[in-house]
Amino acid sequence: MTVVGPFGLSVRDQALEADVQVGLAAVEEGLLEATKSEVPFITEAAQHLVRAGGKRFRPLLVMLAAQFGDPDAPGIVPSAVVVELTHLATLYHDDVMDDAEVRRGVESANQRWGNSVAVLTGDFLFARASYILADLGPEAVRIQAEAFERLVTGQILETAGPAEGRDPVDHYLDVLRGKTGSLVAVACRFGAMMSGADESAVNVLTQYGERLGVAFQLADDVLDIASDSHESGKTPGTDLREGIPTLPVLRLRERAARLGLAEDIALCDLLDSDLTDDGRHAEALSRLREHPALEHARRDTVSYAESARAALGPLPEGDAKASLIELCDLVVHRAG
DSSP, X not given: OEEETTTTEEEOOHHHHHHHHHHHHHHHHXXXXXXXXXXXXXXXXXXXXXXXXXXXXXXXXXXXXXXXXXXXXXXXXXXXXXXXXXXHHXXXXXXXXXXXXXXXXXXXXXXXXXXXXXXXXXXHHHHHHHHHHGGGOHHHHHHHHHHHHHHHHHHHHHHHOOOTTOOHHHHHHHHHIIIIIHHHHHHHHHHHHHTTOOHHHHHHHHHHHHHHHHHHHHHHHHHHHHSOHHHHXXXXXXXXXXXXXXXXXXXXXXXXXXXXXXXXXXXXXXXTSOTTSHHHHHHHHXXXXXXXXXXXXXXXXXHHHHHHHHHXXXXXXXXXXXXXXXXXXXHHHHTO
């Protein structure tokens, strides 16, 4: 059993391991090449998060999905670079919106160079992704455009909040399907499509990717509350400090409304206070870590991971399918 990549996937088949390792190494080279500019400062800013590392979760999914066709097809590595560049660009923008200080264990771009440079660097990465995408054909361009629209729509819906009368948890899960699930789905779709896999496999892997993407983000929600910065690579409680209601908070509010317990209502009041105050922020984190809402959010994560696993049913048995199933288990493990 061999561990592949920072995400920690174990692969039992040597040929599959070799394909994945070679593919991920080529993606890494592609990312560095795509983030070069004639202006040294732009190169430094654009490569800031590339060089910080990361799980390369989406490129890994491209490589595994490609196993259901020809894994050596020429469009596979470029499509993985496109997906990862798009993801990296959203991180630059997210950190500005969240006023984040740390990303992937290093100083965030907005903290180091300011918001304007961080936003423009994200735009630069989007441009480079589009440049590579143009060589992959009009269908790939359309798929990426649709996913990007869903991603932005999810971000806007998160900012706007649920419409009157809409269940906040249902609204939030819709947000995640767009904001996170859409791009993970594209990673699986590109891998299968570029490899020439049949249409049924492409559809199955796309569904799997979207469900896994939601589970992955729900695990991040749990980690944002439960972990320290060493585990998550970013400052714990960032969303909490910014007043962004992630799933543990939504489950808390749901419970408070349903049961009316004084301690739940008091914790909701604390979350509604000014959490830019370090003392209140620390207290809120501590109390949420002990609250049943966090365990409820963990169960939600498991449910989505199991749904992703179930989507794989029609695919032929083999090491690639086993690895995709193991990713579901790893997502659950991240959530504790």
